[in-house]
Amino acid sequence: MVISCAQWLDSGILAAPSAPEKGLPFHFRRLGQEDRDAIVAFRAMVFADLPDPDMYVPEVPEFVDWHLEGERGFTFGLFIENQLAAVTVLGLPKPGMPNFATDLPAPPASLDEVAHIASSMVDRRFRGFGLQRRLFNYRAVMAFGAGRPFLTARVALTNPVSWRNMLGCGMVVGQLLVMHGDKLRFLFxxxxxxAPLEFAGPERLVPLFDVDAHRAALAEGLLGVRPMAHEGAYVLAYSRAI
Ligand SMILES: CC(C)(COP(=O)(O)OP(=O)(O)OC[C@H]1O[C@@H](n2cnc3c(N)ncnc32)[C@H](O)[C@@H]1OP(=O)(O)O)[C@@H](O)C(=O)NCCC(=O)NCCS
Known part of the structure; x- marks a missing residue:
């Protein structure tokens, strides 16, 4: 069963942080074949605008089609004043397909329960509106509805807006990956x-790019739970789930 692209899954009024009195009407819906060109153009615009290409390395060109009609998941758009303002992907990998959870020290018993919180892109004009978290919440609910309660996401260490948002959405770092040759990614x-995990202190603070310290913490069964700033740089607080 596929949700019609003509059905709005949410709609309402967004408040611009810089001008909260100005309400911006938005709606959210699945994107389909007829939106393909708009998705491709939106992705190209966002990739071209990244301050550091490591922040989000483009997926293979087939990624867009794999996630249009359910082959590997679905794509959704958030429209502000009827203009595409954000694009996001929920990956629902089938048996035998690449599955983020296989990289975990202890993958879930059934990989069929895994959802990929796969891609979020927000038009620069609408950043800082909290849309990434909104897109996360939509996908979490849909993943659960699809029988995929085990959420996973990969985020570049060089993308602090994104990894801090993941932590803010209740995700925890369960692994550190090296991808695309030499690029570091958190696996959330x-x-x-x-129930939300509870953690025992004391926390271990790991500087963002101290790969060996991340690996040591993960090898001991600790999870990355909290972003902190220390002397002008990011550190990640690791702790043990109780
Ligand atoms: C990462 C991304 C999806 C975040 O989306 P978002 O909806 O703007 O996220 P938020 O609204 O939570 O804003 C994030 C932070 O940026 C700040 N921000 C405010 N205005 C901003 C602006 N004009 N541009 C960028 N960031 C801004 C916010 O205040 C917030 O900071 P805080 O966490 O200290 O509160 C978006 O920046 C983006 O599309 N980046 C390019 C693609 C990308 O990297 N995607 C993620 C791949 S994993």
């Missing part, structure tokens, strides 16, 4: 079937 997880 959250299991919607469990």
């Amino acid at each position: 997880v959250r299991d919607l079937r469990q």
Whole structure:
């Protein structure tokens, strides 16, 4: 069963942070074949505008089509004043397909329960509106509805807006990956079937780019839970789930 692209899954009024009195009407819906060109153009615009290409390395060209009609998941758009303002992807990998959870020290028993919180892009004009978290919440609910309560996401260490938002959405760092040759990625997880994890102190603070320290913490079963700033640089607080 596929949700019609003509059905609005949410709509309302957004407040611009710089001018909260100015309400911006928005709606959210699935994007389909007829939106393909708009998706491709939107992605190209966002990639071209990245201050550091490591922040988000483009997926293979097939990624867009794999996630249009359910082959590997679905794509959604958030429209502000009827203009495409954000594009996001929910990956629903089938058996035998690449699955983010296989990189975890302890993958879930059934990979069929895994959803990929795969891609979020917000038009520069609408950044700072909290849209990434909104897009996360939509996908979490849809993933659960699709029988995929185990959420996973990969985020570049050089993309602090994105990894801080993931932590703010209740995701925790469960692994550190090296991808695209030499690029570092956090692998985030959250299991919607469990109560939010509680953590025992004391926390271990790991400088953002101290790969060995991240690996040591993860090898001991700690999880990355909280962003902190220390002497002008980011550190990630690791702790043990109880
Ligand atoms: C990463 C991204 C999706 C975040 O989207 P967003 O909806 O703007 O996220 P938020 O609204 O939570 O804003 C994030 C932070 O940027 C700040 N911000 C405010 N105005 C901003 C602006 N004009 N541009 C960028 N960031 C701004 C926000 O205040 C917030 O800071 P805080 O966490 O200290 O509160 C968006 O920046 C983006 O599309 N980046 C390019 C693609 C990308 O990297 N995607 C993620 C791949 S994993």
